[in-house]
Amino acid sequence: MFDINHIRAQFPILNQQVNGKPLVYLDNAATSQKPISVLETWEKYYETINANVHRGIHTLSQLATEEMELSRKKIQRFINAKHDYEVIFTKGTTEGINLVAYALTNQIKKDDEIIISYLEHHSNIVPWQMLCERTGAKLRVIPMDENGILQIDVLDSWLNEKTKVVSVNQVSNALGIINPIEEIIEKTRRLSNAYVLIDGAQSAPHFKIDVQKLDCDFFVFSGHKMYAPMGTGILYGKESVLENLHPFHGGGEMIAVCSFEKTTYAGLPFKFEAGTPNVGGNIALGAAVDFIEQIGHDNLQIHENELLTYAQKKLLELDGIKIYGEKANRTGVVSFNLDGVGIASDTGMILDKMGIAVRTGHHCTQPIMDFFNIAGTVRASFAVYNTLEEIDILVEGVKKAQRMLV
Structure with a gap:
């Protein structure tokens, strides 16, 4: 009830x-407010198992690692990702989009095209503009009408071999409009080989997400809009796609072997999780998933x-x-x-x-x-x-x- x-x-x-x-x-x-279950989960981490994850053999580090990886599995189920290692912890939607835009730099060349929509948040505009500046690619914007409805028929003539990325939000943060992402993805798959990124910052708190059914290459969202702490978020990426991307940040955790001559990168998901993560926040994000699913x-x-x-x-x-x-x-x-x-x-x-x-x-x-x-x-x-x-x-x-x- x-x-x-x-x-x-x-x-x-x-x-x-x-x-x-x-x-x-x-x-x-x-931003949404946080339920007691999320607050207590965050507090419990710092009161009882505060330690860095993955690299420690002592008990607290092992416990912290287990809790954060359990949260990763909860999020995998929450969005129906095929593998838990397709779930990358980030600071939020903005970092997730920037990660993808930067990592794609070496795959984009002059006069390639990136498609976004008129309804995008600045975080799904500026990173692609910066990518265009780095590479000479061109940005195309799906128009909207006076009701804020996207005119996606333009995709029938826009999508071609030059299209490398289509990045749109599922729900507009400014207007609350639900965009027809299923149709956008279908058109993209049929008419081009472009990557598809879905900004789910405003949909993950409200809808059941199934990334396999959507068949998107990337899906990003923030924890703080879905009852979790600020500074948490997720980038989902298909395994085959993530394997072909260069890392966004370099440092600890994301390496397999590091020498002054050459560094090789760790496997997924750690390849994209350089440095100490927001362990308490990431664990609490799992508690927020529990809260939503209980409702x-x-x-x-x-x-x-x-x-x-x-x-x-x-x-x-x-x-x-x-x-x-x-x-x-x-x-x-x-x-x-x-x-x-x-x-x-x-x-x-x-x-x-x-x-x-x-x-x-x-x-x-x-x-x-x-x-x-x-x-x-x-x-x-x-x-x-x-x-x-x-x-x-x-x-x-x-x-x-x-x-x-x-």
Whole structure:
């Protein structure tokens, strides 16, 4: 049974007041709060088995290694990777994309093409621009319409032997739009030999992920958006693809043999995990996977879709409000502006005075904002612990902002 009160009781941070009002936390696309099970797992590591992993023969090192590798296996099952060594621990989505973009440098040549979409976060734009600068490759951007829906028909004429990478997000962080990645991958496989990278930062917290079914070459996500600590994340890569990539970082852990004359690299996954990892955070990421699976993906999606539907309905009942991507297939996000209010942060500050945490600004998606000719939006984003009553409080806050600002 889905028990919202039981779920909320697992998040102690939600019990506080902000500016004298009960906290209503609606900034989950930026980062989610952490349940007690994740916090206790992180704390237990530092209190009982704090040691470096893989290289030690003493008991604490062995225990720490076992716990982190158990977490890797949990994540393998969570995304249905074929092998646990296809799961690379990273600091987050941004590092995962940068790792791939850097590692592909020697495979990209002048006039090759890299395809991304208009709906990308800066972390899925800038690394590819940097790769183009290093190699002379060209960046192509899948356009979108006024509803924020990608016009993927262009791929039929764009994809060819020059296409080397197609990198798109599964869900837009700015608008919550769910992109047709299955169709994008199918077109890419049929019309080119390009690598496909999926940015799952906004989908892994909400959807059941199956990387084998998707048939993507890479899938990246961050732990802190799915109830795990900050500074954690995953790069999944197909074994055959990862084997052909050069390492991103050099140093300890990622070597097989090192001499002044030559260094040979370790096998997967360690080839891409140079240096001391975030052991406590990586173990806690496994606890976050446990938390999500205990709730169940079906329960989670039903609840979050109810929140989205209700929030959009109640906000659209107000006069003078614009929701971006309103007609698109979305999850977890309502991104809006108030007519007559030029700066979204003004609305955000009024909401904050009422204890309501939302995000305002361009959300690291300036091209989207430029498309709509706006500086930014107010973004309310939902997680499993949010309630319909909190949506009502948000709507009352928006009404107050309208009275004060318009």
